[in-house]
Amino acid sequence: MTSTLPLITADLARAARALAQVSLRVLAEHTGLDKTLLRDMERGRRAVTAEESELLRGALEDFGVEFLPVDEEAGVGYGVRQKFNPRTVKRLENWENEGGPVAEDDI
Numbered sequence: 001m002t003s004t005l006p007l008i009t010a011d012l013a014r015a016a017r018a019l020a021q022v023s024l025r026v027l028a029e030h031t032g033l034d035k036t037l038l039r040d041m042e043r044g045r046r047a048v049t050a051e052e053s054e055l056l057r058g059a060l061e062d063f064g065v066e067f068l069p070v071d072e073e074a075g076v077g078y079g080v081r082q083k084f085n086p087r088t089v090k091r092l093e094n095w096e097n098e099g100g101p102v103a104e105d106d107i
Contacts, residue, residue: 020063
């Protein structure tokens with residue numbers, strides 16, 4: 001199987017951010033990149049460097065997005081999808097918001 005990681009393009013960035021349901025402001029804060037740069041990149045006005053692309057990819061993956069590589073043998077192009085389905089996300093949120101005092105486990 002011949003596959004390569006997708007480049008972060010305007011369409012991939014918009015789709016990934018929509019799936020993650022994260023604002024440009026939050027994404028900019030998480031990556032350390034300028035909000036204007038991200039907006040221009042999503043609109044196709046500016047390309048990002050390899051370093052900026054990796055920062056962006058890492059941040060979007062932190063927000064629950066998985067990047068799908070190109071598979072030339074199967075004739076499948078690049079894309080994005082959610083790492084977790086809505087049911088799993090709800091279960092994770094419930095677990096994380098369980099509450100109680102913060103303490104070291106005795107186990």
